[in-house]
Amino acid sequence: MSAALLEPLTLKGVTLPNRIVISPMQQYMAGRDGLARDWHFVHLAKMAVGGAGLVFTEALAIEPDARVTYHDLGIWSDDHLEGLKRLAGGIADHGAVPATQLIHAGRKASVAPPYHGFEPLSEKDEAERGEKPWPVVAASALEANPGWPVPRALSRDEIKRLLERFAECTKRARKAGFRVLDMHGAHGYLIHSFLSPLSNTRDDEYGGDLAGRMRFALEVADAVRSEWPAELPFFYRLSCIDDAEGGWTLDDSVALSRELAAHGVDVIDCSSGGLGRRTTPLIIPREPGYQVPFAARIRAEAKVPTMAVGLIMDPHHANEIVESGQADLIAIGREALNNPNWGVQAQVALKGTDAYETEWPKSYAWWLHRRAKALEASAAKRQ
Numbered sequence: 001m002s003a004a005l006l007e008p009l010t011l012k013g014v015t016l017p018n019r020i021v022i023s024p025m026q027q028y029m030a031g032r033d034g035l036a037r038d039w040h041f042v043h044l045a046k047m048a049v050g051g052a053g054l055v056f057t058e059a060l061a062i063e064p065d066a067r068v069t070y071h072d073l074g075i076w077s078d079d080h081l082e083g084l085k086r087l088a089g090g091i092a093d094h095g096a097v098p099a100t101q102l103i104h105a106g107r108k109a110s111v112a113p114p115y116h117g118f119e120p121l122s123e124k125d126e127a128e129r130g131e132k133p134w135p136v137v138a139a140s141a142l143e144a145n146p147g148w149p150v151p152r153a154l155s156r157d158e159i160k161r162l163l164e165r166f167a168e169c170t171k172r173a174r175k176a177g178f179r180v181l182d183m184h185g186a187h188g189y190l191i192h193s194f195l196s197p198l199s200n201t202r203d204d205e206y207g208g209d210l211a212g213r214m215r216f217a218l219e220v221a222d223a224v225r226s227e228w229p230a231e232l233p234f235f236y237r238l239s240c241i242d243d244a245e246g247g248w249t250l251d252d253s254v255a256l257s258r259e260l261a262a263h264g265v266d267v268i269d270c271s272s273g274g275l276g277r278r279t280t281p282l283i284i285p286r287e288p289g290y291q292v293p294f295a296a297r298i299r300a301e302a303k304v305p306t307m308a309v310g311l312i313m314d315p316h317h318a319n320e321i322v323e324s325g326q327a328d329l330i331a332i333g334r335e336a337l338n339n340p341n342w343g344v345q346a347q348v349a350l351k352g353t354d355a356y357e358t359e360w361p362k363s364y365a366w367w368l369h370r371r372a373k374a375l376e377a378s379a380a381k382r383q
């Protein structure tokens with residue numbers, strides 16, 4: 001039985017073995033230096049063993065102040081290269097294409113990790129763990145949430161310097177061996193703060209109308225493309241809508257996606273929300289596949305491949321999204337934390353028990369195939 005989810009996909013010079021993607025997920029497990037550790041290697045290698053075709057590392061910060069927390073991975077210096085090479089190599093050695101994402105967290109930087117509350121760092125964090133808050137920057141001096149730090153609006157010179165940083169970090173991502181790069185333009189981080197009229201009140205060329213608010217996102221795309229080889233795919237994550245009245249809309253995302261494609265972006269990675277308080281589903285209730293309609297509309301109207309993400313957990317549902325032409329790729333986040341073998345289990349769900357033999361890592365396949373056959377026989381006997 002053929003299943004669209006399990007078909008290879010060629011993007012530029014890279015062929016993904018299937019359409020299953022591990023979404024970028026911060027682990028909050030790096031030291032202050034932003035260096036990768038064994039945790040990151042094990043976490044990502046097991047996702048590749050588990051059958052995903054494309055495995056993203058967590059977002060890599062382009063400078064220390066661009067981190068969400070003190071425990072995020074970085075790519076701001078050559079010191080990061082050795083650890084990142086190990087992550088890219090670990091993913092590739094276990095059968096998936098290695099991918100990474102770049103981030104500047106903007107006004108949502110300087111936060112405590114989720115296991116310490118996921119709120120802006122305060123004097124308490126400094127006293128308890130030595131985690132001193134740092135000043136945050138954004139498009140405009142507007143805080144993400146009431147009581148959060150008010151960011152400093154970036155000057156034109158600072159914007160120019162950050163574009164150089166994005167280019168420099170792209171070069172490092174290439175040196176580390178990643179073959180797909182995603183830009184984090186979503187979830188209220190720096191790029192998103194330029195896009196949304198709720199967070200960008202600038203009166204220079206980086207604000208005002210849609211073209212002005214899109215300028216920084218497009219300049220970042222150009223900076224990446226200047227260093228990312230033409231044969232390697234470039235993804236761009238967008239919050240396709242703000243979960244807020246008067247914010248960024250799906251029409252805006254369609255317009256931006258068209259422009260991004262013209263600036264060398266190959267896939268729009270369709271997320272949503274996050275401009276302000278986390279998980280405030282004001283407009284879109286959180287149901288399986290809640291962001292798929294965004295991927296479908298951008299794919300249809302901007303004529304650019306899309307990646308769908310958000311509570312996609314059932315392989316049949318994932319397959320149906322690809323088969324019906326709503327998205328080209330399916331990214332799995334929390335379900336992969338819950339079940340890193342989601343990819344190979346999707347092979348069995350969509351192809352039947354014999355897929356254990358052909359699609360599973362060979363050291364597991366023999367045993368699990370026989371166990372599945374025994375269970376089938378036992379169930380048949382009971383009927």
Ligand SMILES: Cc1cc2nc3c(=O)[nH]c(=O)nc-3n(C[C@H](O)[C@H](O)[C@H](O)COP(=O)(O)O)c2cc1C
Pocket residue numbers: 023024025026027058059101184237271309310311312331332333334335
């Ligand atoms: C632990 C965790 C860390 C995350 N870190 C990132 C990240 O680094 N970059 C990003 O774009 N999204 C990040 N996300 C969002 C996920 O990539 C994904 O879009 C979201 O979890 C929705 O998909 P899901 O319902 O399959 O989990 C993170 C999500 C989780 C659960």
